[in-house]
Each structure stands twice: as structure tokens, then as C-alpha cells.
Amino acid sequence: MSRVAGIVCAASLALYGASCFIVPATTPKGAPQTEAGAVLGQPSAISSAAESASWSPLAVGAALGLLMAVATGRPALAADLENGEAIFNGNCTACHANGNNSIVAEKKLKKEALVQYGKYDVQAIMSQVTNGNGAMPAFGDKLGPDDIEDVANYVYSKADKW
Structure with missing residues (x-):
């Protein structure tokens, strides 16, 4: 059981790690910028990526971890x-x-x-x-x-x- 839990944990960490590789928007030299650092007249790569994501890898990993904890854990008893x-x-x-x-x-x-x-x-x-x-x-x-x-x-x- 601990092997399965380790595999699920590794998979959820991989999903979370993959979500961290959003390429930041670069600004051309001399282009006017807004307060947030985006180029005027162009959509922000970060905000559009965040808006298009329909699921969060962190939430999926947390849900899988909780599922494994409930499925494989023994009940907590008042006495061991x-x-x-x-x-x-x-x-x-x-x-x-x-x-x-x-x-x-x-x-x-x-x-x-x-x-x-x-x-x-x-x-x-x-x-x-x-x-x-x-x-x-x-x-x-x-x-x-x-x-x-x-x-x-x-x-x-x-x-x-x-």
C-alpha cells in the first residue's frame, strides 16, 4: 500500500511541477508597460493561461492524496x-x-x-x-x-x- 501511495504522491508532485512551467511574458525593449508589467494592447500570457486552466494540478494532487489516505489508512482509535x-x-x-x-x-x-x-x-x-x-x-x-x-x-x- 505504501508503494501505491508513493506513486500517487510522485504523480501529483509531477502534475504540480508541470504547472509551474508557464513561460512568463517578455516585453520588447521600449514598449509601454502597464503597472502589472504587460505590454499595452497585448493580452497577458500569465492571465490568459490562468483563466484557461479548468483544473488545478495542486487540487488534483491534494484530492488524490486525501483519497489514498482515506483508502489505505487504518481508523484512528482511542486506544492502539x-x-x-x-x-x-x-x-x-x-x-x-x-x-x-x-x-x-x-x-x-x-x-x-x-x-x-x-x-x-x-x-x-x-x-x-x-x-x-x-x-x-x-x-x-x-x-x-x-x-x-x-x-x-x-x-x-x-x-x-x-
């Missing part, structure tokens, strides 16, 4: 579950592999256990990750707020699948 999964794998799997708990066996990350302990909520999971509780250490100093939100959303999304 891929980032949450990476953070979980790097920090949490030592104790919580597959949603289990190797320290306190009954306090798993599975939906039933989270509901039982009042943690089946993204905010509650974020609080647990940030502040820790019992045997679980606090990650508030180690992880940023966005990372904590991402890992909490990841755990919440996986709780009924583990």
Missing part, C-alpha cells in the same frame, strides 16, 4: 491495541501469560475473574496498572499514560477470549 499488546508482552506476560496469574492464581485477567473483583472496566484496569495492588507492582512511573490506556484496552478486549 497493537501498542497495548506489545506493552503487555514486554511487561505483563511474566505473570499474566494467556490471561492467567502465576503469582495469585485466582486473580486472572479472564472476564469472570475481572468481573468478580470489580476490574472489568478499562478505567479500573488503568488504575490497577498505574498504582498496582497487592503483589502487582505499580507501572505508573514506568509507562506513560497513553501506554497504560493502550494496555488496559488490550486486556479488556482479550478478557473474554483468554
Whole structure:
């Protein structure tokens, strides 16, 4: 997909670059000029070229770029579950592999256990990750707020699948 986007971007830049090669009108020596620099009695090459253009290469390039961004981009989510999964794998799997708990066996990350302990909520999971509780250490100093939100959303999304 990025290759297609690069090709479209290059094509739009080429169209825009081609529009920059409008030959400026030259004035013969000694010819009377108007304020804008055009020769009296002759149409201006710049104004006639601008008036005859029915489309703008810049507008076409912008439209193509927007179309590619919409067509190939993934939706912006409040939480980045891929980032949450990476953070979980790097920090949490030592104790919580597959949603289990190797320290306190009954306090798993599975939906039933989270509901039982009042943690089946993204905010509650974020609080647990940030502040820790019992045997679980606090990650508030180690992880940023966005990372904590991402890992909490990841755990919440996986709780009924583990």
C-alpha cells in the first residue's frame, strides 16, 4: 500500500511541477508597460493561461492524496491495541501469560475473574496498572499514560477470549 501511495504522491508532485512551467511574458525593449508589467494592447500570457486552466494540478494532487489516505489508512482509535499488546508482552506476560496469574492464581485477567473483583472496566484496569495492588507492582512511573490506556484496552478486549 505504501508503494501505491508513493506513486500517487510522485504523480501529483509531477502534475504540480508541470504547472509551474508557464513561460512568463517578455516585453520588447521600449514598449509601454502597464503597472502589472504587460505590454499595452497585448493580452497577458500569465492571465490568459490562468483563466484557461479548468483544473488545478495542486487540487488534483491534494484530492488524490486525501483519497489514498482515506483508502489505505487504518481508523484512528482511542486506544492502539497493537501498542497495548506489545506493552503487555514486554511487561505483563511474566505473570499474566494467556490471561492467567502465576503469582495469585485466582486473580486472572479472564472476564469472570475481572468481573468478580470489580476490574472489568478499562478505567479500573488503568488504575490497577498505574498504582498496582497487592503483589502487582505499580507501572505508573514506568509507562506513560497513553501506554497504560493502550494496555488496559488490550486486556479488556482479550478478557473474554483468554
